[in-house]
Each structure stands twice: as structure tokens, then as C-alpha cells.
Amino acid sequence: xxxxxCHYDEDKLQHEICLQDEDKFQHETYHQDDDKFxxxxxxxxxxxxxxxxxxxxxxxxxxxALQHRGQESAGIASVKDTAIGCRKGxxxxxxxxxxxxxxxLKGPAAIGHVRYSTMGSSAIxxxxxxxxxxxxxxxxxxxxxxxxxxxxxxxxxxxxxxGFTSSSDSEVIVNLIAxxxxxxxxxxxxxxxxxxxxxxxxxxxTGDALVGARDPNGIRPLxxxxxxxxxxxxxxxxxxxxxxxxxxxxxEPGELVIISREQLLSxxxxxxxxRGVCSFEYVYFARPDSVIDRIDVYGARIRAGEILGRESAxxxxxxxxxxxxxxxxxxxxxxxxxxxxxxxxxxxxxVARTFISPNREVRERAVAVKHNVIKSEVRGKRVVVIDDSIxxxxxxxxxxxxxxxxxxxxxxxxxxxxxxxxxxYFGIDTPHRKDLISNGNSVSELCASLGADSLIFISxxxxxxxxxxxxxxxxxxxxGEYPIPVSGEERGVSSLxxxxxxxxxxxxxx
Numbered sequence: 272x273x274x275x276x277c278h279y280d281e282d283k284l285q286h287e288i289c290l291q292d293e294d295k296f297q298h299e300t301y302h303q304d305d306d307k308f309x310x311x312x313x314x315x316x317x318x319x320x321x322x323x324x325x326x327x328x329x330x331x332x333x334x335x336a337l338q339h340r341g342q343e344s345a346g347i348a349s350v351k352d353t354a355i356g357c358r359k360g361x362x363x364x365x366x367x368x369x370x371x372x373x374x375x376l377k378g379p380a381a382i383g384h385v386r387y388s389t390m391g392s393s394a395i396x397x398x399x400x401x402x403x404x405x406x407x408x409x410x411x412x413x414x415x416x417x418x419x420x421x422x423x424x425x426x427x428x429x430x431x432x433x434g435f436t437s438s439s440d441s442e443v444i445v446n447l448i449a450x451x452x453x454x455x456x457x458x459x460x461x462x463x464x465x466x467x468x469x470x471x472x473x474x475x476x477t478g479d480a481l482v483g484a485r486d487p488n489g490i491r492p493l494x495x496x497x498x499x500x501x502x503x504x505x506x507x508x509x510x511x512x513x514x515x516x517x518x519x520x521x522x523e524p525g526e527l528v529i530i531s532r533e534q535l536l537s538x539x540x541x542x543x544x545x546r547g548v549c550s551f552e553y554v555y556f557a558r559p560d561s562v563i564d565r566i567d568v569y570g571a572r573i574r575a576g577e578i579l580g581r582e583s584a585x586x587x588x589x590x591x592x593x594x595x596x597x598x599x600x601x602x603x604x605x606x607x608x609x610x611x612x613x614x615x616x617x618x619x620x621x622v623a624r625t626f627i628s629p630n631r632e633v634r635e636r637a638v639a640v641k642h643n644v645i646k647s648e649v650r651g652k653r654v655v656v657i658d659d660s661i662x663x664x665x666x667x668x669x670x671x672x673x674x675x676x677x678x679x680x681x682x683x684x685x686x687x688x689x690x691x692x693x694x695x696y697f698g699i700d701t702p703h704r705k706d707l708i709s710n711g712n713s714v715s716e717l718c719a720s721l722g723a724d725s726l727i728f729i730s731x732x733x734x735x736x737x738x739x740x741x742x743x744x745x746x747x748x749x750x751g752e753y754p755i756p757v758s759g760e761e762r763g764v765s766s767l768x769x770x771x772x773x774x775x776x777x778x779x780x781x
Contacts, residue, residue: 312386312399312415312698313337314493315510316474318481318530319379319501325349326501327376329514330383334364336513337506339558340415341385344398348411351378353478355409359384359398379501380481382474384413397439400476403449408478410448414441415506416470416491416698419757424467444473456480460527461540469755470549470697472522474504481530484540488547488754489524490697490745492563502530507561521564524548546743547754551699553738554688555596555659566738569599575687575729575737576603576657583727584608585683588652591615593642593659593670600687601657610655616670617643642670650678660688661728664708664721671722684723689731689749690714696757697745 315333317326327349334345345367346359356376360367364385384399400413418424421440424447429435433446444467451459456477464473470490475482483504485493496503496511496518505511508518522528525541549556552563559569579600590610592601595618605612619641654674661667667684674682690709704710708717718726729737731749738744747753 312384312413313340313506313510314382314384314413314415314472314474314504315506316382316413316476316481316483316504317380317498317501317514318503319498320532321500322379322532324379324500325377326379327373327381330381331364331368331373333503333505333510333514334383334385336510336558337385338364340506340556341387344386344395345384346386346398346400346413347373347376347381347383348400348402348413348476349376349378349381350409350411350476350478353408355402355404355411355476355478357400357402357411359395359400361395361398380476382411382413382476382481394437396437399439399441401437401439401442401445403445405449405452407452410445410452411476412441412445412448413474414444415472415493416486417696418443418467418469418471419696419755420468440469443467444471448475456482457529457538460484460529461538464527464540472506479531483522483528483530485522485524485526487525487541487544488745489564490547490549490754492548492552492557493522494563495519495522495528502535504528504530507557507563509558509561512560518562545754547745548743549697549699550734550738550744550746551660551688551695551748554734556699559596559599571737571739572596572599572659572687573603573606574739575734576600576605577607578603578733578736579657579685579687579727579729580604580607580610582730582733583685585655585725586653587655587681587683589613589615589649590655590657591649592657593666594618596659597657597687600659601655604655604657604685613648615645615648615654615674616656617645619643639669642666642673644673644677646677649674651680653681653683654679655683655685657685657687659686660691661686661708661717662691663706664717668721675722681724682722683725684718684721684727686726686728687734687737689728689734689746690717691748693748693751695748696753697747697755699748 315330317329319326327347330347342363344361345364348355348357358372382400386399400411402411418440421443424443428446435442447463448459451462464484471486472491472493473484483493492506494505494508496516498516503511503516511518524546525539527538527540529536548564553568553571557563557568561568587610590601590605590612592598593616602612671682691707692710694704714726745754
């Protein structure tokens with residue numbers, strides 16, 4: 272396990288020790304879920320008014336609740352007497368931390384992060400939170416999202432003499448805040464978030480405050496909860512539940528929340544703009560027990576199945592869902608069509624990821640290990656299979672194959688999202704456009720490729736209906752229309768060129 276630890280010395284100065292197992296992490300990471308979009312990251316912040324309390328254990332449990340949003344690294348930063356300590360490492364939350372490490376993180380305020388890399392490689396130097404120490408104090412930042420003008424801002428900061436230790440665009444944010452900190456916390460934050468472009472849900476820790484901010488389009492989620500003696504900020508409401516808090520509300524797009532012992536302040540830092548909440552949060556990313564922007568995720572998935580049933584009903588003996596996010600939709604489909612719901616497919620709960628270079632044989636074996644069929648449930652039946660999405664098609668093809676091998680008479684595939692044809696530029700790790708199986712293939716061609724008897728995706732209109740609100744969502748991966756101007760035909764650092772207008776920007780002067 273690689274890790275980084277920051278601790279307090281007698282003079283309340285922080286030191287960092289980076290322990291990295293180079294042999295373990297020298298290979299390209301291949302995820303067993305490589306046929307799905309990968310969650311971006313999860314952020315969490317807790318502030319207690321009890322100065323004698325240590326909240327790092329609560330952050331630790333909250334990160335478990337957000338683990339589905341990132342499995343590459345985990346980190347916690349805490350503050351005590353204005354000194355910020357940080358502990359982070361590669362791996363799952365339970366792999367990175369042990370009780371002794373949590374005990375080192377003292378103080379009544381802390382932030383945490385779980386990461387799946389989008390901008391920047393999977394390496395210890397890109398693990399979050401990022402901590403910056405300067406003459407006026409210290410700050411720590413955890414970020415979910417992707418900045419579309421990160422390269423431009425980084426270049427300008429480097430020209431101003433500011434160094435970087437990572438390739439993550441999140442470090443751009445912490446350095447920009449630090450550069451403007453002499454203006455005061457509120458001004459430094461507002462200047463920073465007005466300058467950066469793209470998607471972000473931020474939690475920022477200072478010597479005496481916890482701050483949350485959400486991008487003007489609200490692409491990535493962030494919510495506010497109440498604890499008995501303080502407040503909590505989290506990517507999803509399920510993390511608030513996990514630490515015994517009470518969900519209060521979503522942080523609105525373009526809102527800045529500053530929490531201190533004196534008060535909770537809220538500011539709107541941008542003019543009203545087009546709301547563009549990521550629709551894939553409801554399709555796949557978010558936990559079903561979360562509520563995002565007043566929409567119950569589980570209820571949205573049930574409605575998706577019901578609408579799929581209305582749009583694509585077929586005579587069948589059984590409907591099954593691909594675990595986990597396909598199951599609520601399968602229940603909804605069964606309700607709408609009168610088709611009996613069954614389990615059918617079992618998912619191994621202990622298949623996570625492997626650190627070996629991907630090839631076709633490894634990819635296919637990983638898929639085979641992950642899912643298995645209950646033969647007695649499907650034998651001799653006409654089966655409808657409900658999944659949340661089709662990205663590469665590897666998993667879908669395998670599922671059709673093993674269902675037929677198990678004796679299914681017919682296999683009809685139904686998908687709770689429209690065909691994924693375009694990459695995401697706002698914090699979701701997507702394959703290259705050429706690897707998206709729906710890009711360049713018609714639905715009938717894709718159906719033949721999967722070996723299914725029929726294949727139907729939910730319509731864009733149907734997806735919006737599942738969300739029970741008109742508009743206000745990013746549908747870029749389905750339609751190619753994004754809430755923020757982007758360029759580049761393929762996902763990746765080389766293609767994520769900042770929009771041209773950013774070249775004319777200047778860093779706000781100190």
C-alpha cells in the first residue's frame with residue numbers, strides 16, 4: 272500500500288512522508304467494471320462546534336458510504352489549532368486507514384475524499400485532499416469534477432512561480448485559492464471559483480472554517496446535512512445518513528457555503544445559468560438510497576423501468592435486473608408489463624479490481640467471474656434483462672451468452688439509458704469514442720452483436736420523464752450537447768483543450 276502522511280510536530284508544523292510501493296503501482300490499472308462508466312470522486316466535510324471533538328472517525332465512516340464513487344485512493348485532512356494534518360493513500364478506504372492512523376487526525380473539522388482518476392494518473396501524488404501551506408495559514412481541498420480550463424490556469428500559475436506536485440486539476444484549485452488568500456477567505460474563494468471553468472463540487476478546510484461550493488451548472492452533486500453539534504457536506508445524502516446526520520438540502524448550483532463556529536453563510540457567486548445536473552448520477556453512479564436535487568434515486572430507477580415497459584414491452588416469462596442498478600428498473604418494468612420479477616443473475620461482491628495490464632483474455636475472464644446465472648430461474652423461459660447502460664458491450668454480450676447457456680428460450684435486452692455515443696468532459700472516466708459500442712452502430716447492429724433476440728434503449732424523453740422534472744440535466748454522453756462549451760473528439764488530456772475564451776483570462780491579481 273502506498274500512502275502519504277502529514278502529522279503535527281511540537282511546533283505545529285506539518286511534515287509529509289510519502290511511502291510508495293513502486294512495484295505494486297507501476298502497471299496500468301484495469302478495473303473489473305471496465306464496461307461501465309466510472310464514478311468520478313466523492314467528497315465529504317464535517318465541522319463540529321465542539322472544539323474538543325475529533326471528527327476524523329466520522330469522516331472515515333462517511334467515506335465508506337461514498338466508496339462507490341471512487342476506489343483508487345482515499346484521504347482525510349483534519350484541522351486542530353489551525354494546523355492541518357493529512358493522511359491519504361492508494362486503495363479502498365478500509366485499506367488506507369487503520370485505527371492508529373485515524374487517531375493521528377485530531378480536530379473538530381475534517382474533510383475526506385475517495386478518488387477515481389479522470390484528470391491525472393492513478394498515483395499517490397494525485398490522491399486527495401490536497402494541502403497547501405503558506406505564510407497566512409493552511410488550506411486543504413477535496414474536489415469532485417473536472418476543470419475544462421485546468422491547463423491554462425496551471426500554466427499561468429507556473430508562470431507566476433507556483434509549483435505543482437501532481438498532474439491533477441484539483442491542485443490547480445488549491446493553489447489558486449492560496450494565491451489569493453491574503454484578500455480574505457471569502458474573496459479568495461469567490462475569485463477562484465469565478466475563474467475556474469468546468470464541473471466541481473468542492474469542500475475546503477481552513478484553520479477555522481469548512482467551505483462547500485458547487486459549479487454554476489450543478490453538474491456534480493453536493494448536499495448539506497446537520498449534526499447534533501455541527502454540519503456536514505457530502506457528495507450524496509447517503510453519507511449524511513451513515514454518520515447519523517440529518518439531510519437538510521442540496522447545495523444549489525453556483526452556491527458557496529461557509530461554515531464556522533459563529534454561523535453558516537451562503538452566497539451565490541454566479542449569475543443564473545443553465546442547470547446541467549449529470550443524468551448519469553440517477554442512471555448508475557449514485558447509491559439508490561441517496562436523494563440528489565430533491566429526486567429520490569431509487570424512485571427514479573423504478574420509474575425508468577416502468578417507462579421502459581411502456582416503450583418496449585415484449586411477451587416474456589421473467590424480467591431480471593443486472594445487479595445492482597438494473598434491479599430497481601427490473602422491478603418497475605415488471606410492474607408496468609405484468610411480467611414476473613426474478614433474481615436470475617448473481618454478482619460477486621468480492622470482485623473489485625486488478626493491477627495488471629488489460630488484454631482481451633483478462634477482460635473476458637474478469638466479466639465471467641463477476642456475473643453468474645441461476646439456471647433454475649431462467650431455464651426454458653423468455654427472459655427480459657434490464658441494465659442501466661451499455662458502454663463497451665463486453666458485459667452485455669457475456670450476459671446474453673450465459674443466459675442462453677443456462678437454457679433461456681429467448682433473451683430480450685432493455686437499457687435504462689439512451690445509447691452512449693459521446694465522451695464526458697466533466698468528471699466521469701469514459702472510454703475513447705471509438706470504444707463506445709453505440710457510436711457508429713445502429714441498435715439493430717448492436718443487437719446482433721450482443722446475440723439478443725431484441726434490444727431497446729429508453730428514449731431521451733423517457734429518461735427525462737424518469738427524473739420527474741423538465742430539463743436541467745446534462746445529456747452530453749447521449750446527445751453530444753453539453754452545458755459548457757468543450758472541444759476535442761476523444762477523451763483524454765490531449766483532447767481536453769480548454770475553450771478558447773480561457774486564453775484571454777488573467778488570474779485575479781493579489
